[in-house]
Amino acid sequence: MSKLSAAVLPTDATFKSGGNLERVLAAGRFAVTAELGPPRGCDAAAVRRKAQILRGWVDAANVTDNQAAVVHMGSIATGLLMISEGLEPIIQMTCRDRNRIAMQSDLLGAAAHGVHNLLCLSGDHQSMGDHPGAKNVHDIDSIQMVAMVRAMRDENRFQSGKEIPGGGPRLLIGAAENPFADPAAMRPYRLRKKAQAGADFIQTQLVYDVARFREFMKKVVDLGVHEKVSILAGVGPLKSPGMARHLRQNVPGMLVPESYDARLEAAVNGIDGRDKAERSYAWREEGKRICVELIQEIREIEGVAGVHIMAIEWEEAVPEIVKAAGLRQASQG
Amino acid sequence: MIVAEKKPLEAIARMLEGSGRVLAVGCGTCVTVCFSGGSKEVATLAASLRMKRSIEDRPLAVVEAMVQRQCEWEYLEPLAEQMKNVDAVLSLGCGVGVQTLAERFPTMRILPALNTLFMGLPSAQGVWEERCQGCGSCVLDKTGGICPVSRCAKQLFNGPCGGSQNGRCEVDEATPCAWHMIWERAEALGMSEDLMSIEPPKDWGTSRDGGMRRMVRNDLRLPEDQDKEGNE
Ligand code: SF4
Numbered sequence: 001m002s003k004l005s006a007a008v009l010p011t012d013a014t015f016k017s018g019g020n021l022e023r024v025l026a027a028g029r030f031a032v033t034a035e036l037g038p039p040r041g042c043d044a045a046a047v048r049r050k051a052q053i054l055r056g057w058v059d060a061a062n063v064t065d066n067q068a069a070v071v072h073m074g075s076i077a078t079g080l081l082m083i084s085e086g087l088e089p090i091i092q093m094t095c096r097d098r099n100r101i102a103m104q105s106d107l108l109g110a111a112a113h114g115v116h117n118l119l120c121l122s123g124d125h126q127s128m129g130d131h132p133g134a135k136n137v138h139d140i141d142s143i144q145m146v147a148m149v150r151a152m153r154d155e156n157r158f159q160s161g162k163e164i165p166g167g168g169p170r171l172l173i174g175a176a177e178n179p180f181a182d183p184a185a186m187r188p189y190r191l192r193k194k195a196q197a198g199a200d201f202i203q204t205q206l207v208y209d210v211a212r213f214r215e216f217m218k219k220v221v222d223l224g225v226h227e228k229v230s231i232l233a234g235v236g237p238l239k240s241p242g243m244a245r246h247l248r249q250n251v252p253g254m255l256v257p258e259s260y261d262a263r264l265e266a267a268v269n270g271i272d273g274r275d276k277a278e279r280s281y282a283w284r285e286e287g288k289r290i291c292v293e294l295i296q297e298i299r300e301i302e303g304v305a306g307v308h309i310m311a312i313e314w315e316e317a318v319p320e321i322v323k324a325a326g327l328r329q330a331s332q333g
Numbered sequence: 334m335i336v337a338e339k340k341p342l343e344a345i346a347r348m349l350e351g352s353g354r355v356l357a358v359g360c361g362t363c364v365t366v367c368f369s370g371g372s373k374e375v376a377t378l379a380a381s382l383r384m385k386r387s388i389e390d391r392p393l394a395v396v397e398a399m400v401q402r403q404c405e406w407e408y409l410e411p412l413a414e415q416m417k418n419v420d421a422v423l424s425l426g427c428g429v430g431v432q433t434l435a436e437r438f439p440t441m442r443i444l445p446a447l448n449t450l451f452m453g454l455p456s457a458q459g460v461w462e463e464r465c466q467g468c469g470s471c472v473l474d475k476t477g478g479i480c481p482v483s484r485c486a487k488q489l490f491n492g493p494c495g496g497s498q499n500g501r502c503e504v505d506e507a508t509p510c511a512w513h514m515i516w517e518r519a520e521a522l523g524m525s526e527d528l529m530s531i532e533p534p535k536d537w538g539t540s541r542d543g544g545m546r547r548m549v550r551n552d553l554r555l556p557e558d559q560d561k562e563g564n565e
């Protein structure tokens with residue numbers, strides 16, 4: 001950084017994390033994040049490939065922590081590969097696999113390596129994953145994790161209250177919320193709790209039911225929570241009518257209106273049923289169009305500060321969606 | 334009550350491979366009420382074992398016995414006599430009963446016939462459910478009498494996870510979401526405000542995580558034992 005720009009830009013000290021995502025949110029720009037799923041093996045090249053696809057199109061990308069309770073490359077290690085590719089990671093960390101000692105120690109290490117963002121999660125239950133006999137931890141819950149990391153950053157204190165020599169990790173703190181889970185009446189208050197605990201940003205579960213999301217956001221805005229925390233709405237392209245059905249039936253807390261199944265079905269009208277590749281292409285094109293429309297609708301909702309695009313194992317879709325939704329014209333990487 | 338269920342017959346038979354004569358001891362308290370270790374279950378298990386071994390042409394003698402409470406040494410005294418002619422004792426008590434027997438009779442092989450499951454209650458005819466994990470610092474005052482430690486699969490203290498749907502837990506359709514119940518009860522009692530404040534991390538030192546736990550009531554101890562730590 002030149003002397004001149006150092007003088008005009010806010011210094012790092014005025015930021016909580018010094019990361020890109022924080023700068024975007026602080027500037028009031030509509031934030032765009034995406035998701036990068038680590039590989040199930042040690043393939044660094046796979047991470048680099050995905051990072052290159054996303055780089056420049058998003059402000060930061062989440063890196064999942066043993067998603068669906070299936071063993072994957074660790075989120076921090078994957079995040080370091082992303083940093084080396086020029087993509088800012090949002091490290092996801094669940095309460096399922098680490099106690100407060102392991103969490104804090106890993107966060108010190110992550111910050112030392114230049115990680116700026118953390119997303120605190122309860123985590124999918126191990127019974128859903130590939131090691132159902134594992135013992136879960138749940139020493140603290142996700143809201144307690146948010147509060148712990150906030151105190152580490154802002155008060156230089158460990159959860160024990162002891163001082164962190166040399167200062168705590170400077171992390172932008174995120175949390176998740178599912179606006180469609182039950183008990184519905186408690187959800188906006190739970191979001192407020194996360195804001196009170198110290199969350200800087202929230203990423204929501206996938207939104208397909210915009211009407212329900214709007215209702216939720218109205219309550220959130222009425223409570224003034226959107227002024228304390230930046231809310232990024234989760235969106236994602238559907239790949240097929242089967243995926244829409246699967247999400248609706250098998251993923252707890254996921255509302256997918258049936259009208260989307262119909263739109264996807266219609267997209268393959270006139271295509272020979274045996275031409276699998278052609279059908280899949282048509283579905284995906286329609287899925288991306290639906291996603292773009294969702295972003296445009298959601299963008300208009302008061303209190304929404306950005307979108308979190310989840311294209312699981314389909315990172316290539318993200319730049320196209322970002323462009324089509326008018327969020328970026330070209331890669332800024 | 335402590336809820337336990339019988340181990341599979343095969344597993345029990347395997348433990349008794351080398352035995353020719355065993356004493357099967359039931360318990361008249363919790364495991365009688367949950368139909369796993371009462372006198373009837375002792376008789377049934379004894380009969381099954383005898384039959385199995387006689388089919389295999391390796392007869393097993395099973396002596397049946399009951400005690401009122403297997404988890405206190407003094408109730409076990411009458412067993413000393415019956416234990417003289419056996420080479421193993423099969424306990425149909427909970428894990429505490431098995432260990433109480435093992436401590437009282439250090440030279441005897443004591444085997445568990447039950448899997449001890451949890452502390453709970455009968456929730457319907459033939460159904461038992463967990464209600465407490467003995468965490469050592471009860472929070473039921475803050476959660477409307479519904480335990481988030483034993484009834485929430487993620488032991489959350491600040492509200493439901495994102496998987497709670499239609500009042501059910503994401504982990505198991507058959508299980509009600511503890512936090513859904515906590516919320517509904519708080520609303521019904523006009524106390525939902527109480528759930529708005531952040532519950533700080535729990536001190537698990539009072540739970541299993543602190544190692545074997547001990548309760549000492551100095552006022553109840555014998556004069557010569559007062560102000561001593563445990564039993565040593
Ligand atoms: S909070 Fe602890 S002591 Fe109270 S019921 Fe739950 S596990 Fe038992």
Ligand code: SF4
Pocket residue numbers: 484485486487488489492493494495496497498501502503504509510511512513
């Ligand atoms: S669904 Fe309810 S009971 Fe199940 S883990 Fe989530 S909060 Fe706990």
